[in-house]
Amino acid sequence: MARRGLPEINAGSMADIAFLLLIFFLATTTMDVDSGISRKLPPMPEEKIETPEVHKRNIFVVLVNKNNKVLAGQGVPTNKVEIDASGTYNIIENGAKKPLLEELKKFINNRRNISEFQYAPSEDKCAKVVNGCWYGDLTKNDVFVSCDGLCGNEPLIKELNKNKKQVRTTDDEGNISWQKSPFKGKVRYEYNYKLNPLADESSSDNPQKAIVSLQNQEGTSYKVYIEVQNLLTQAYNEIRREYAIEKYGMEFSQLPNCDQEYIKKRYPMKISEAETKAN
Amino acid sequence: MSKFKKGNNGKKMAAISTASLPDIVFMLLFFFMVTTVLREVTLQMTVSQPKASEVKKLEKKSLVNYIYIGSPIESQQDKFGRLPCIQLDDKLYRRKDVSKIYQWVKDEQAKKDEKLISRMTTSIKADEDVTMGIVTEVKTQLRKAEALKINYSTKKRE
Numbered sequence: 001m002a003r004r005g006l007p008e009i010n011a012g013s014m015a016d017i018a019f020l021l022l023i024f025f026l027a028t029t030t031m032d033v034d035s036g037i038s039r040k041l042p043p044m045p046e047e048k049i050e051t052p053e054v055h056k057r058n059i060f061v062v063l064v065n066k067n068n069k070v071l072a073g074q075g076v077p078t079n080k081v082e083i084d085a086s087g088t089y090n091i092i093e094n095g096a097k098k099p100l101l102e103e104l105k106k107f108i109n110n111r112r113n114i115s116e117f118q119y120a121p122s123e124d125k126c127a128k129v130v131n132g133c134w135y136g137d138l139t140k141n142d143v144f145v146s147c148d149g150l151c152g153n154e155p156l157i158k159e160l161n162k163n164k165k166q167v168r169t170t171d172d173e174g175n176i177s178w179q180k181s182p183f184k185g186k187v188r189y190e191y192n193y194k195l196n197p198l199a200d201e202s203s204s205d206n207p208q209k210a211i212v213s214l215q216n217q218e219g220t221s222y223k224v225y226i227e228v229q230n231l232l233t234q235a236y237n238e239i240r241r242e243y244a245i246e247k248y249g250m251e252f253s254q255l256p257n258c259d260q261e262y263i264k265k266r267y268p269m270k271i272s273e274a275e276t277k278a279n
Numbered sequence: 280m281s282k283f284k285k286g287n288n289g290k291k292m293a294a295i296s297t298a299s300l301p302d303i304v305f306m307l308l309f310f311f312m313v314t315t316v317l318r319e320v321t322l323q324m325t326v327s328q329p330k331a332s333e334v335k336k337l338e339k340k341s342l343v344n345y346i347y348i349g350s351p352i353e354s355q356q357d358k359f360g361r362l363p364c365i366q367l368d369d370k371l372y373r374r375k376d377v378s379k380i381y382q383w384v385k386d387e388q389a390k391k392d393e394k395l396i397s398r399m400t401t402s403i404k405a406d407e408d409v410t411m412g413i414v415t416e417v418k419t420q421l422r423k424a425e426a427l428k429i430n431y432s433t434k435k436r437e
Contacts, residue, residue: 021308021312022308025315034337035334036331036334036337036431036433037334037430038335043422217411218410218415219410220410221409222406223329226329226433230333233331233333234333
């Protein structure tokens, strides 16, 4: 038996209750986005492992000392860095003033020896034609080697296919040797080795080898340290952006993910944060 | 004068129905409820972050741990002094207790799915006036705990 005329509940105050809750959440919500400079720390060595020797020309050291003075230089930080009124960092080399940012970019993108840029495409989900050169779309573990200067080099491609499981390497003197491929698949392309005549002989081999080492001391101020970190990031970002515009005619940030990854691999951000030196 | 009275003719204006008001308000309410992150630590130190222009947004907030470095606020100063301290969640630690970070990171890692551990980021929110000594000690602890992805939290500068 249904009850007749169940009294209706007045829902007029519903809006008020909801408003009250709404205001509470409005007040407690934080909309700020966290942002910052991302870095990857090196893993802690488990035992004393000998660190691989890095050639002096492949390392650019920036030191922020305990008095917050910046020193920089190839291999050893011997040159003073001054900050001018507009906040630009200038490196003083043999009495000449040069902007540190430009020097860093020149160091990273020196390409003295352009034979060693290679990586396995198993990490590479990108398959496309860049600059007339085919790359990507390789079966897993095949070696992909970028083809700057190799396009249309028929004899070299034939030679490579003959030596399927080997990787052609060329040392600094230009001697060619074939080595067993560290990858399981076969080599499809190789870099045409050459010493870049436009490059600075005493600067880095290629962007993959170039390391920017940022050193600091116990008393270094965090503020200055971050400013220098920012400058180093800026150098890499500008190189990537310039390459994106040159090769794709687009801003780096507007490129599809896969192309961004390619450029990131081409110009890996190799910034080493050495441990604090005592003095 | 008569202009204004025209068309009114003594008739009452039709009332706008407010019946859908609760629905609209509820919609907004749910939006804010979903976007709100309730668990925020109360800072027990003053942290004014340095500025940088080349910043990257931190994604996946649930995979980010925060380490604060700065001088304690006044009410904590008689206990912790004025020298820069480290704050993990709601607890302050002196610089000499920096090794506590190791266990804290390990605990945080244990809470997460194993697959996600490598994607975890530690955000270092340090005051711009601290020195690198303490920051480096924190970094060493993070390296020991294999929390290698870090982010130096900064404010955006145009």
